[in-house]
Amino acid sequence: MKRLLLSLLCLLLCSKAWCWGFFGHERINELAIFLLPPELIAFFKPNKDYLVAHATDPDKRRYAVAPEGARHYLDLDRYGTYRYDSLPRTWSAAVAKFGEDSLNKHGIVPWWVDIMKRRLTAAFEKKNAALILKLSAEIGHYIADAHVPLHASSNHNGQLTNQKGIHGFWESRLPELWANTSYDFFIDKAQYLNDPLGFIWKRIEESGLAADTVLKYEKELQLLYPEQQRYAFEERNGKTIKQYSTGYSLAYHTKLNGMVERRMRASIFAVASFWYTAWVDAGQPNLKGLNRAEWTVEDQKELEELEKAWKKGTIFGKDCEEF
Numbered sequence: 001m002k003r004l005l006l007s008l009l010c011l012l013l014c015s016k017a018w019c020w021g022f023f024g025h026e027r028i029n030e031l032a033i034f035l036l037p038p039e040l041i042a043f044f045k046p047n048k049d050y051l052v053a054h055a056t057d058p059d060k061r062r063y064a065v066a067p068e069g070a071r072h073y074l075d076l077d078r079y080g081t082y083r084y085d086s087l088p089r090t091w092s093a094a095v096a097k098f099g100e101d102s103l104n105k106h107g108i109v110p111w112w113v114d115i116m117k118r119r120l121t122a123a124f125e126k127k128n129a130a131l132i133l134k135l136s137a138e139i140g141h142y143i144a145d146a147h148v149p150l151h152a153s154s155n156h157n158g159q160l161t162n163q164k165g166i167h168g169f170w171e172s173r174l175p176e177l178w179a180n181t182s183y184d185f186f187i188d189k190a191q192y193l194n195d196p197l198g199f200i201w202k203r204i205e206e207s208g209l210a211a212d213t214v215l216k217y218e219k220e221l222q223l224l225y226p227e228q229q230r231y232a233f234e235e236r237n238g239k240t241i242k243q244y245s246t247g248y249s250l251a252y253h254t255k256l257n258g259m260v261e262r263r264m265r266a267s268i269f270a271v272a273s274f275w276y277t278a279w280v281d282a283g284q285p286n287l288k289g290l291n292r293a294e295w296t297v298e299d300q301k302e303l304e305e306l307e308k309a310w311k312k313g314t315i316f317g318k319d320c321e322e323f
C-alpha cells in the first residue's frame, strides 16, 4: 500500500523528462564556449545566456514534433555487439539495408548531428547571428546526448531489467550532485574535426559499449541496498519529488569511478570542436560586430509553440526520467 501511494505521488509530482538533465545540458553548452579560439569566444561569450537557456530546446521539441524523438538516441544493441558493424555508417547505406522506418524507430542521433553540423556551417557562411546561436545551442544538445551510454541502448531506462529510473540517475542525479563540486572541467581546447560524422560515430560506439556497465553496476548495488534506502523524497520548487537517495547516489558514483565526469568532459570537448569545425568549414568568417539579430517572427512563434507543447506534456520518443 505504501509503495502504491509513493508511486502515485511520483506520477503526480515527477518533473518532465530532460536528457542529460536540464543542468547537464546547460553546463555542457556553457563550458564549451571557453574551449574556443578567441575569435569565436568574442562572439559566443556575450551570448552565453542564450546558449545555456536553449540547450534543452530539442527536448522540448520532443513534445511538439513526432520525428524529433529519434534524433536523441540510437539503440546500438539492436545491431549486434561493439563496434556494431552490421549498421552502415552512412545514412544512404543504412537506409538501403534497413529502411527509413526501421532506422527512425531505433534512433538516428549520429546522422542528425551531421545534418546539424552542415546547417551550422551554412549559418556561419551567411553570418546569420540568430541562426548560428540557435543551431549551436541545439547541436550541443544532440552531441551531448550521443555521449550518454543509455542513449545507445534499447534498455534505455532499465525498463527491461527492473531498473526504471536509471536513465535520470546516471545523467541527471549524479552530475547535479557532484559536477559543480568535484568534476574537473579543465579540458583541451577545441580541435578541428576532419571527419565529424566519423567522430560522433566513435562517441556513440563508446556509449553503446559503456551501457552494459551502467546497468550492471546499479543492478549489483540493488542487492546491497533495500528499496527504502535507495530512494528519498525531496522538496524542489515547492514540489515533493521522488529521488535516488544521496547515500545510494554516492555508492553508484563511487562504483562508476568517474564515468559520468569523463563523458561530460568528452561532451564539452566535442561540442566546442563541432562549433569550431563548422566555423572553419565556413571559411572562418569574421564575426566581429555581428550582433544577435532580432529573432524572426517564425523563430518567436516556434519557441512559443515549443513551450506550449512541452507544458501540455505528451512526449514523442523515449521518456528518460520516469521511475
Ligand SMILES: [Zn+2]
Pocket (backbone or CB within 6 Å): 018, 019, 020, 058, 059, 072, 141, 145
Ligand atoms: Zn535529448
